[in-house]
Amino acid sequence: MSGYAPSEAARRSGFSLDTLRYYEKIGLLADVDRTPGGQRVFTDDDLGWLVLFRCLRDTGMPIAQMRRYAQLAREGEHTVDERRELLGHHAARVEEQMRLLQRQYDHLREKIRFYERLPAADPGLEAGHGT
Amino acid sequence: MSGYAPSEAARRSGFSLDTLRYYEKIGLLADVDRTPGGQRVFTDDDLGWLVLFRCLRDTGMPIAQMRRYAQLAREGEHTVDERRELLGHHAARVEEQMRLLQRQYDHLREKIRFYERLPAADPGLEAGHGT
DNA sequence: CTCCAACCTGGAGCGCGCTCCAGGTCAAGC
């Protein structure tokens, strides 16, 4: 149920092996278990963290902030408020990001609609900036 | 109506002066007008391009692809199909990007809801991976 | 005519998030 080889953890998390090692090196993942010989063994808990990191990364959180979150979580219960605030602020930024993306997507779609009306079009419609 | 100093173009486009020069250097903006003394003068058409570049950039298009688009547009009418296709493919990627962002945002919100139920909570609810 | 802020060029440097490499170790299957 628990105890995954590095390659298995990579497969399950979708991060590369190098990225997993990198995340440990910079302190995102801490205290990863080892075999007596020194090879990593990832737990379900580690995989849970990786799911979270993927979520935060995909929503554009810089690694420094993920590190801060992870450190707070390791410090224990008394950092709960700060963690909630950190995630809350991030969520607000993501909302803004989504609005911007939607707006620019609409622009893009409009531009494409312009092209789609062209085939039957009069030359002379060229509306600047590359049509 | 037309003919903006660099600083004015920067203000209007939201790109820095350095970025404007960089975009010209790499061939995104081509044939920017100059004063006899060599200083740039941006036209409304240039600003139109910059609006487009901002749209593409904000939606995650790599610069190399913007360059390709701009070059096609400069080559004339016969590249219209390819340009439409390029934008269409990009739009599809953007849609995927929006879906992912939404999904991860939902995850994030769920995590935050967990924190918001904590204040009145029993200790012992700590659900791993940093709560 | 003088001043000075805005502009020019070529090229180096940076911040981010990995990714790759060399040279060595570990461990499961035969």
Added chain:
DNA sequence: GCTTGACCTGGAGCGCGCTCCAGGTTGGAG
């Protein structure tokens, strides 16, 4: 016991998209 593929470490390198710098020029205001 041997082989071999997965794994280890430390550190260098990379791709992207700018950003900054030095050292010099321009051009409008007074």
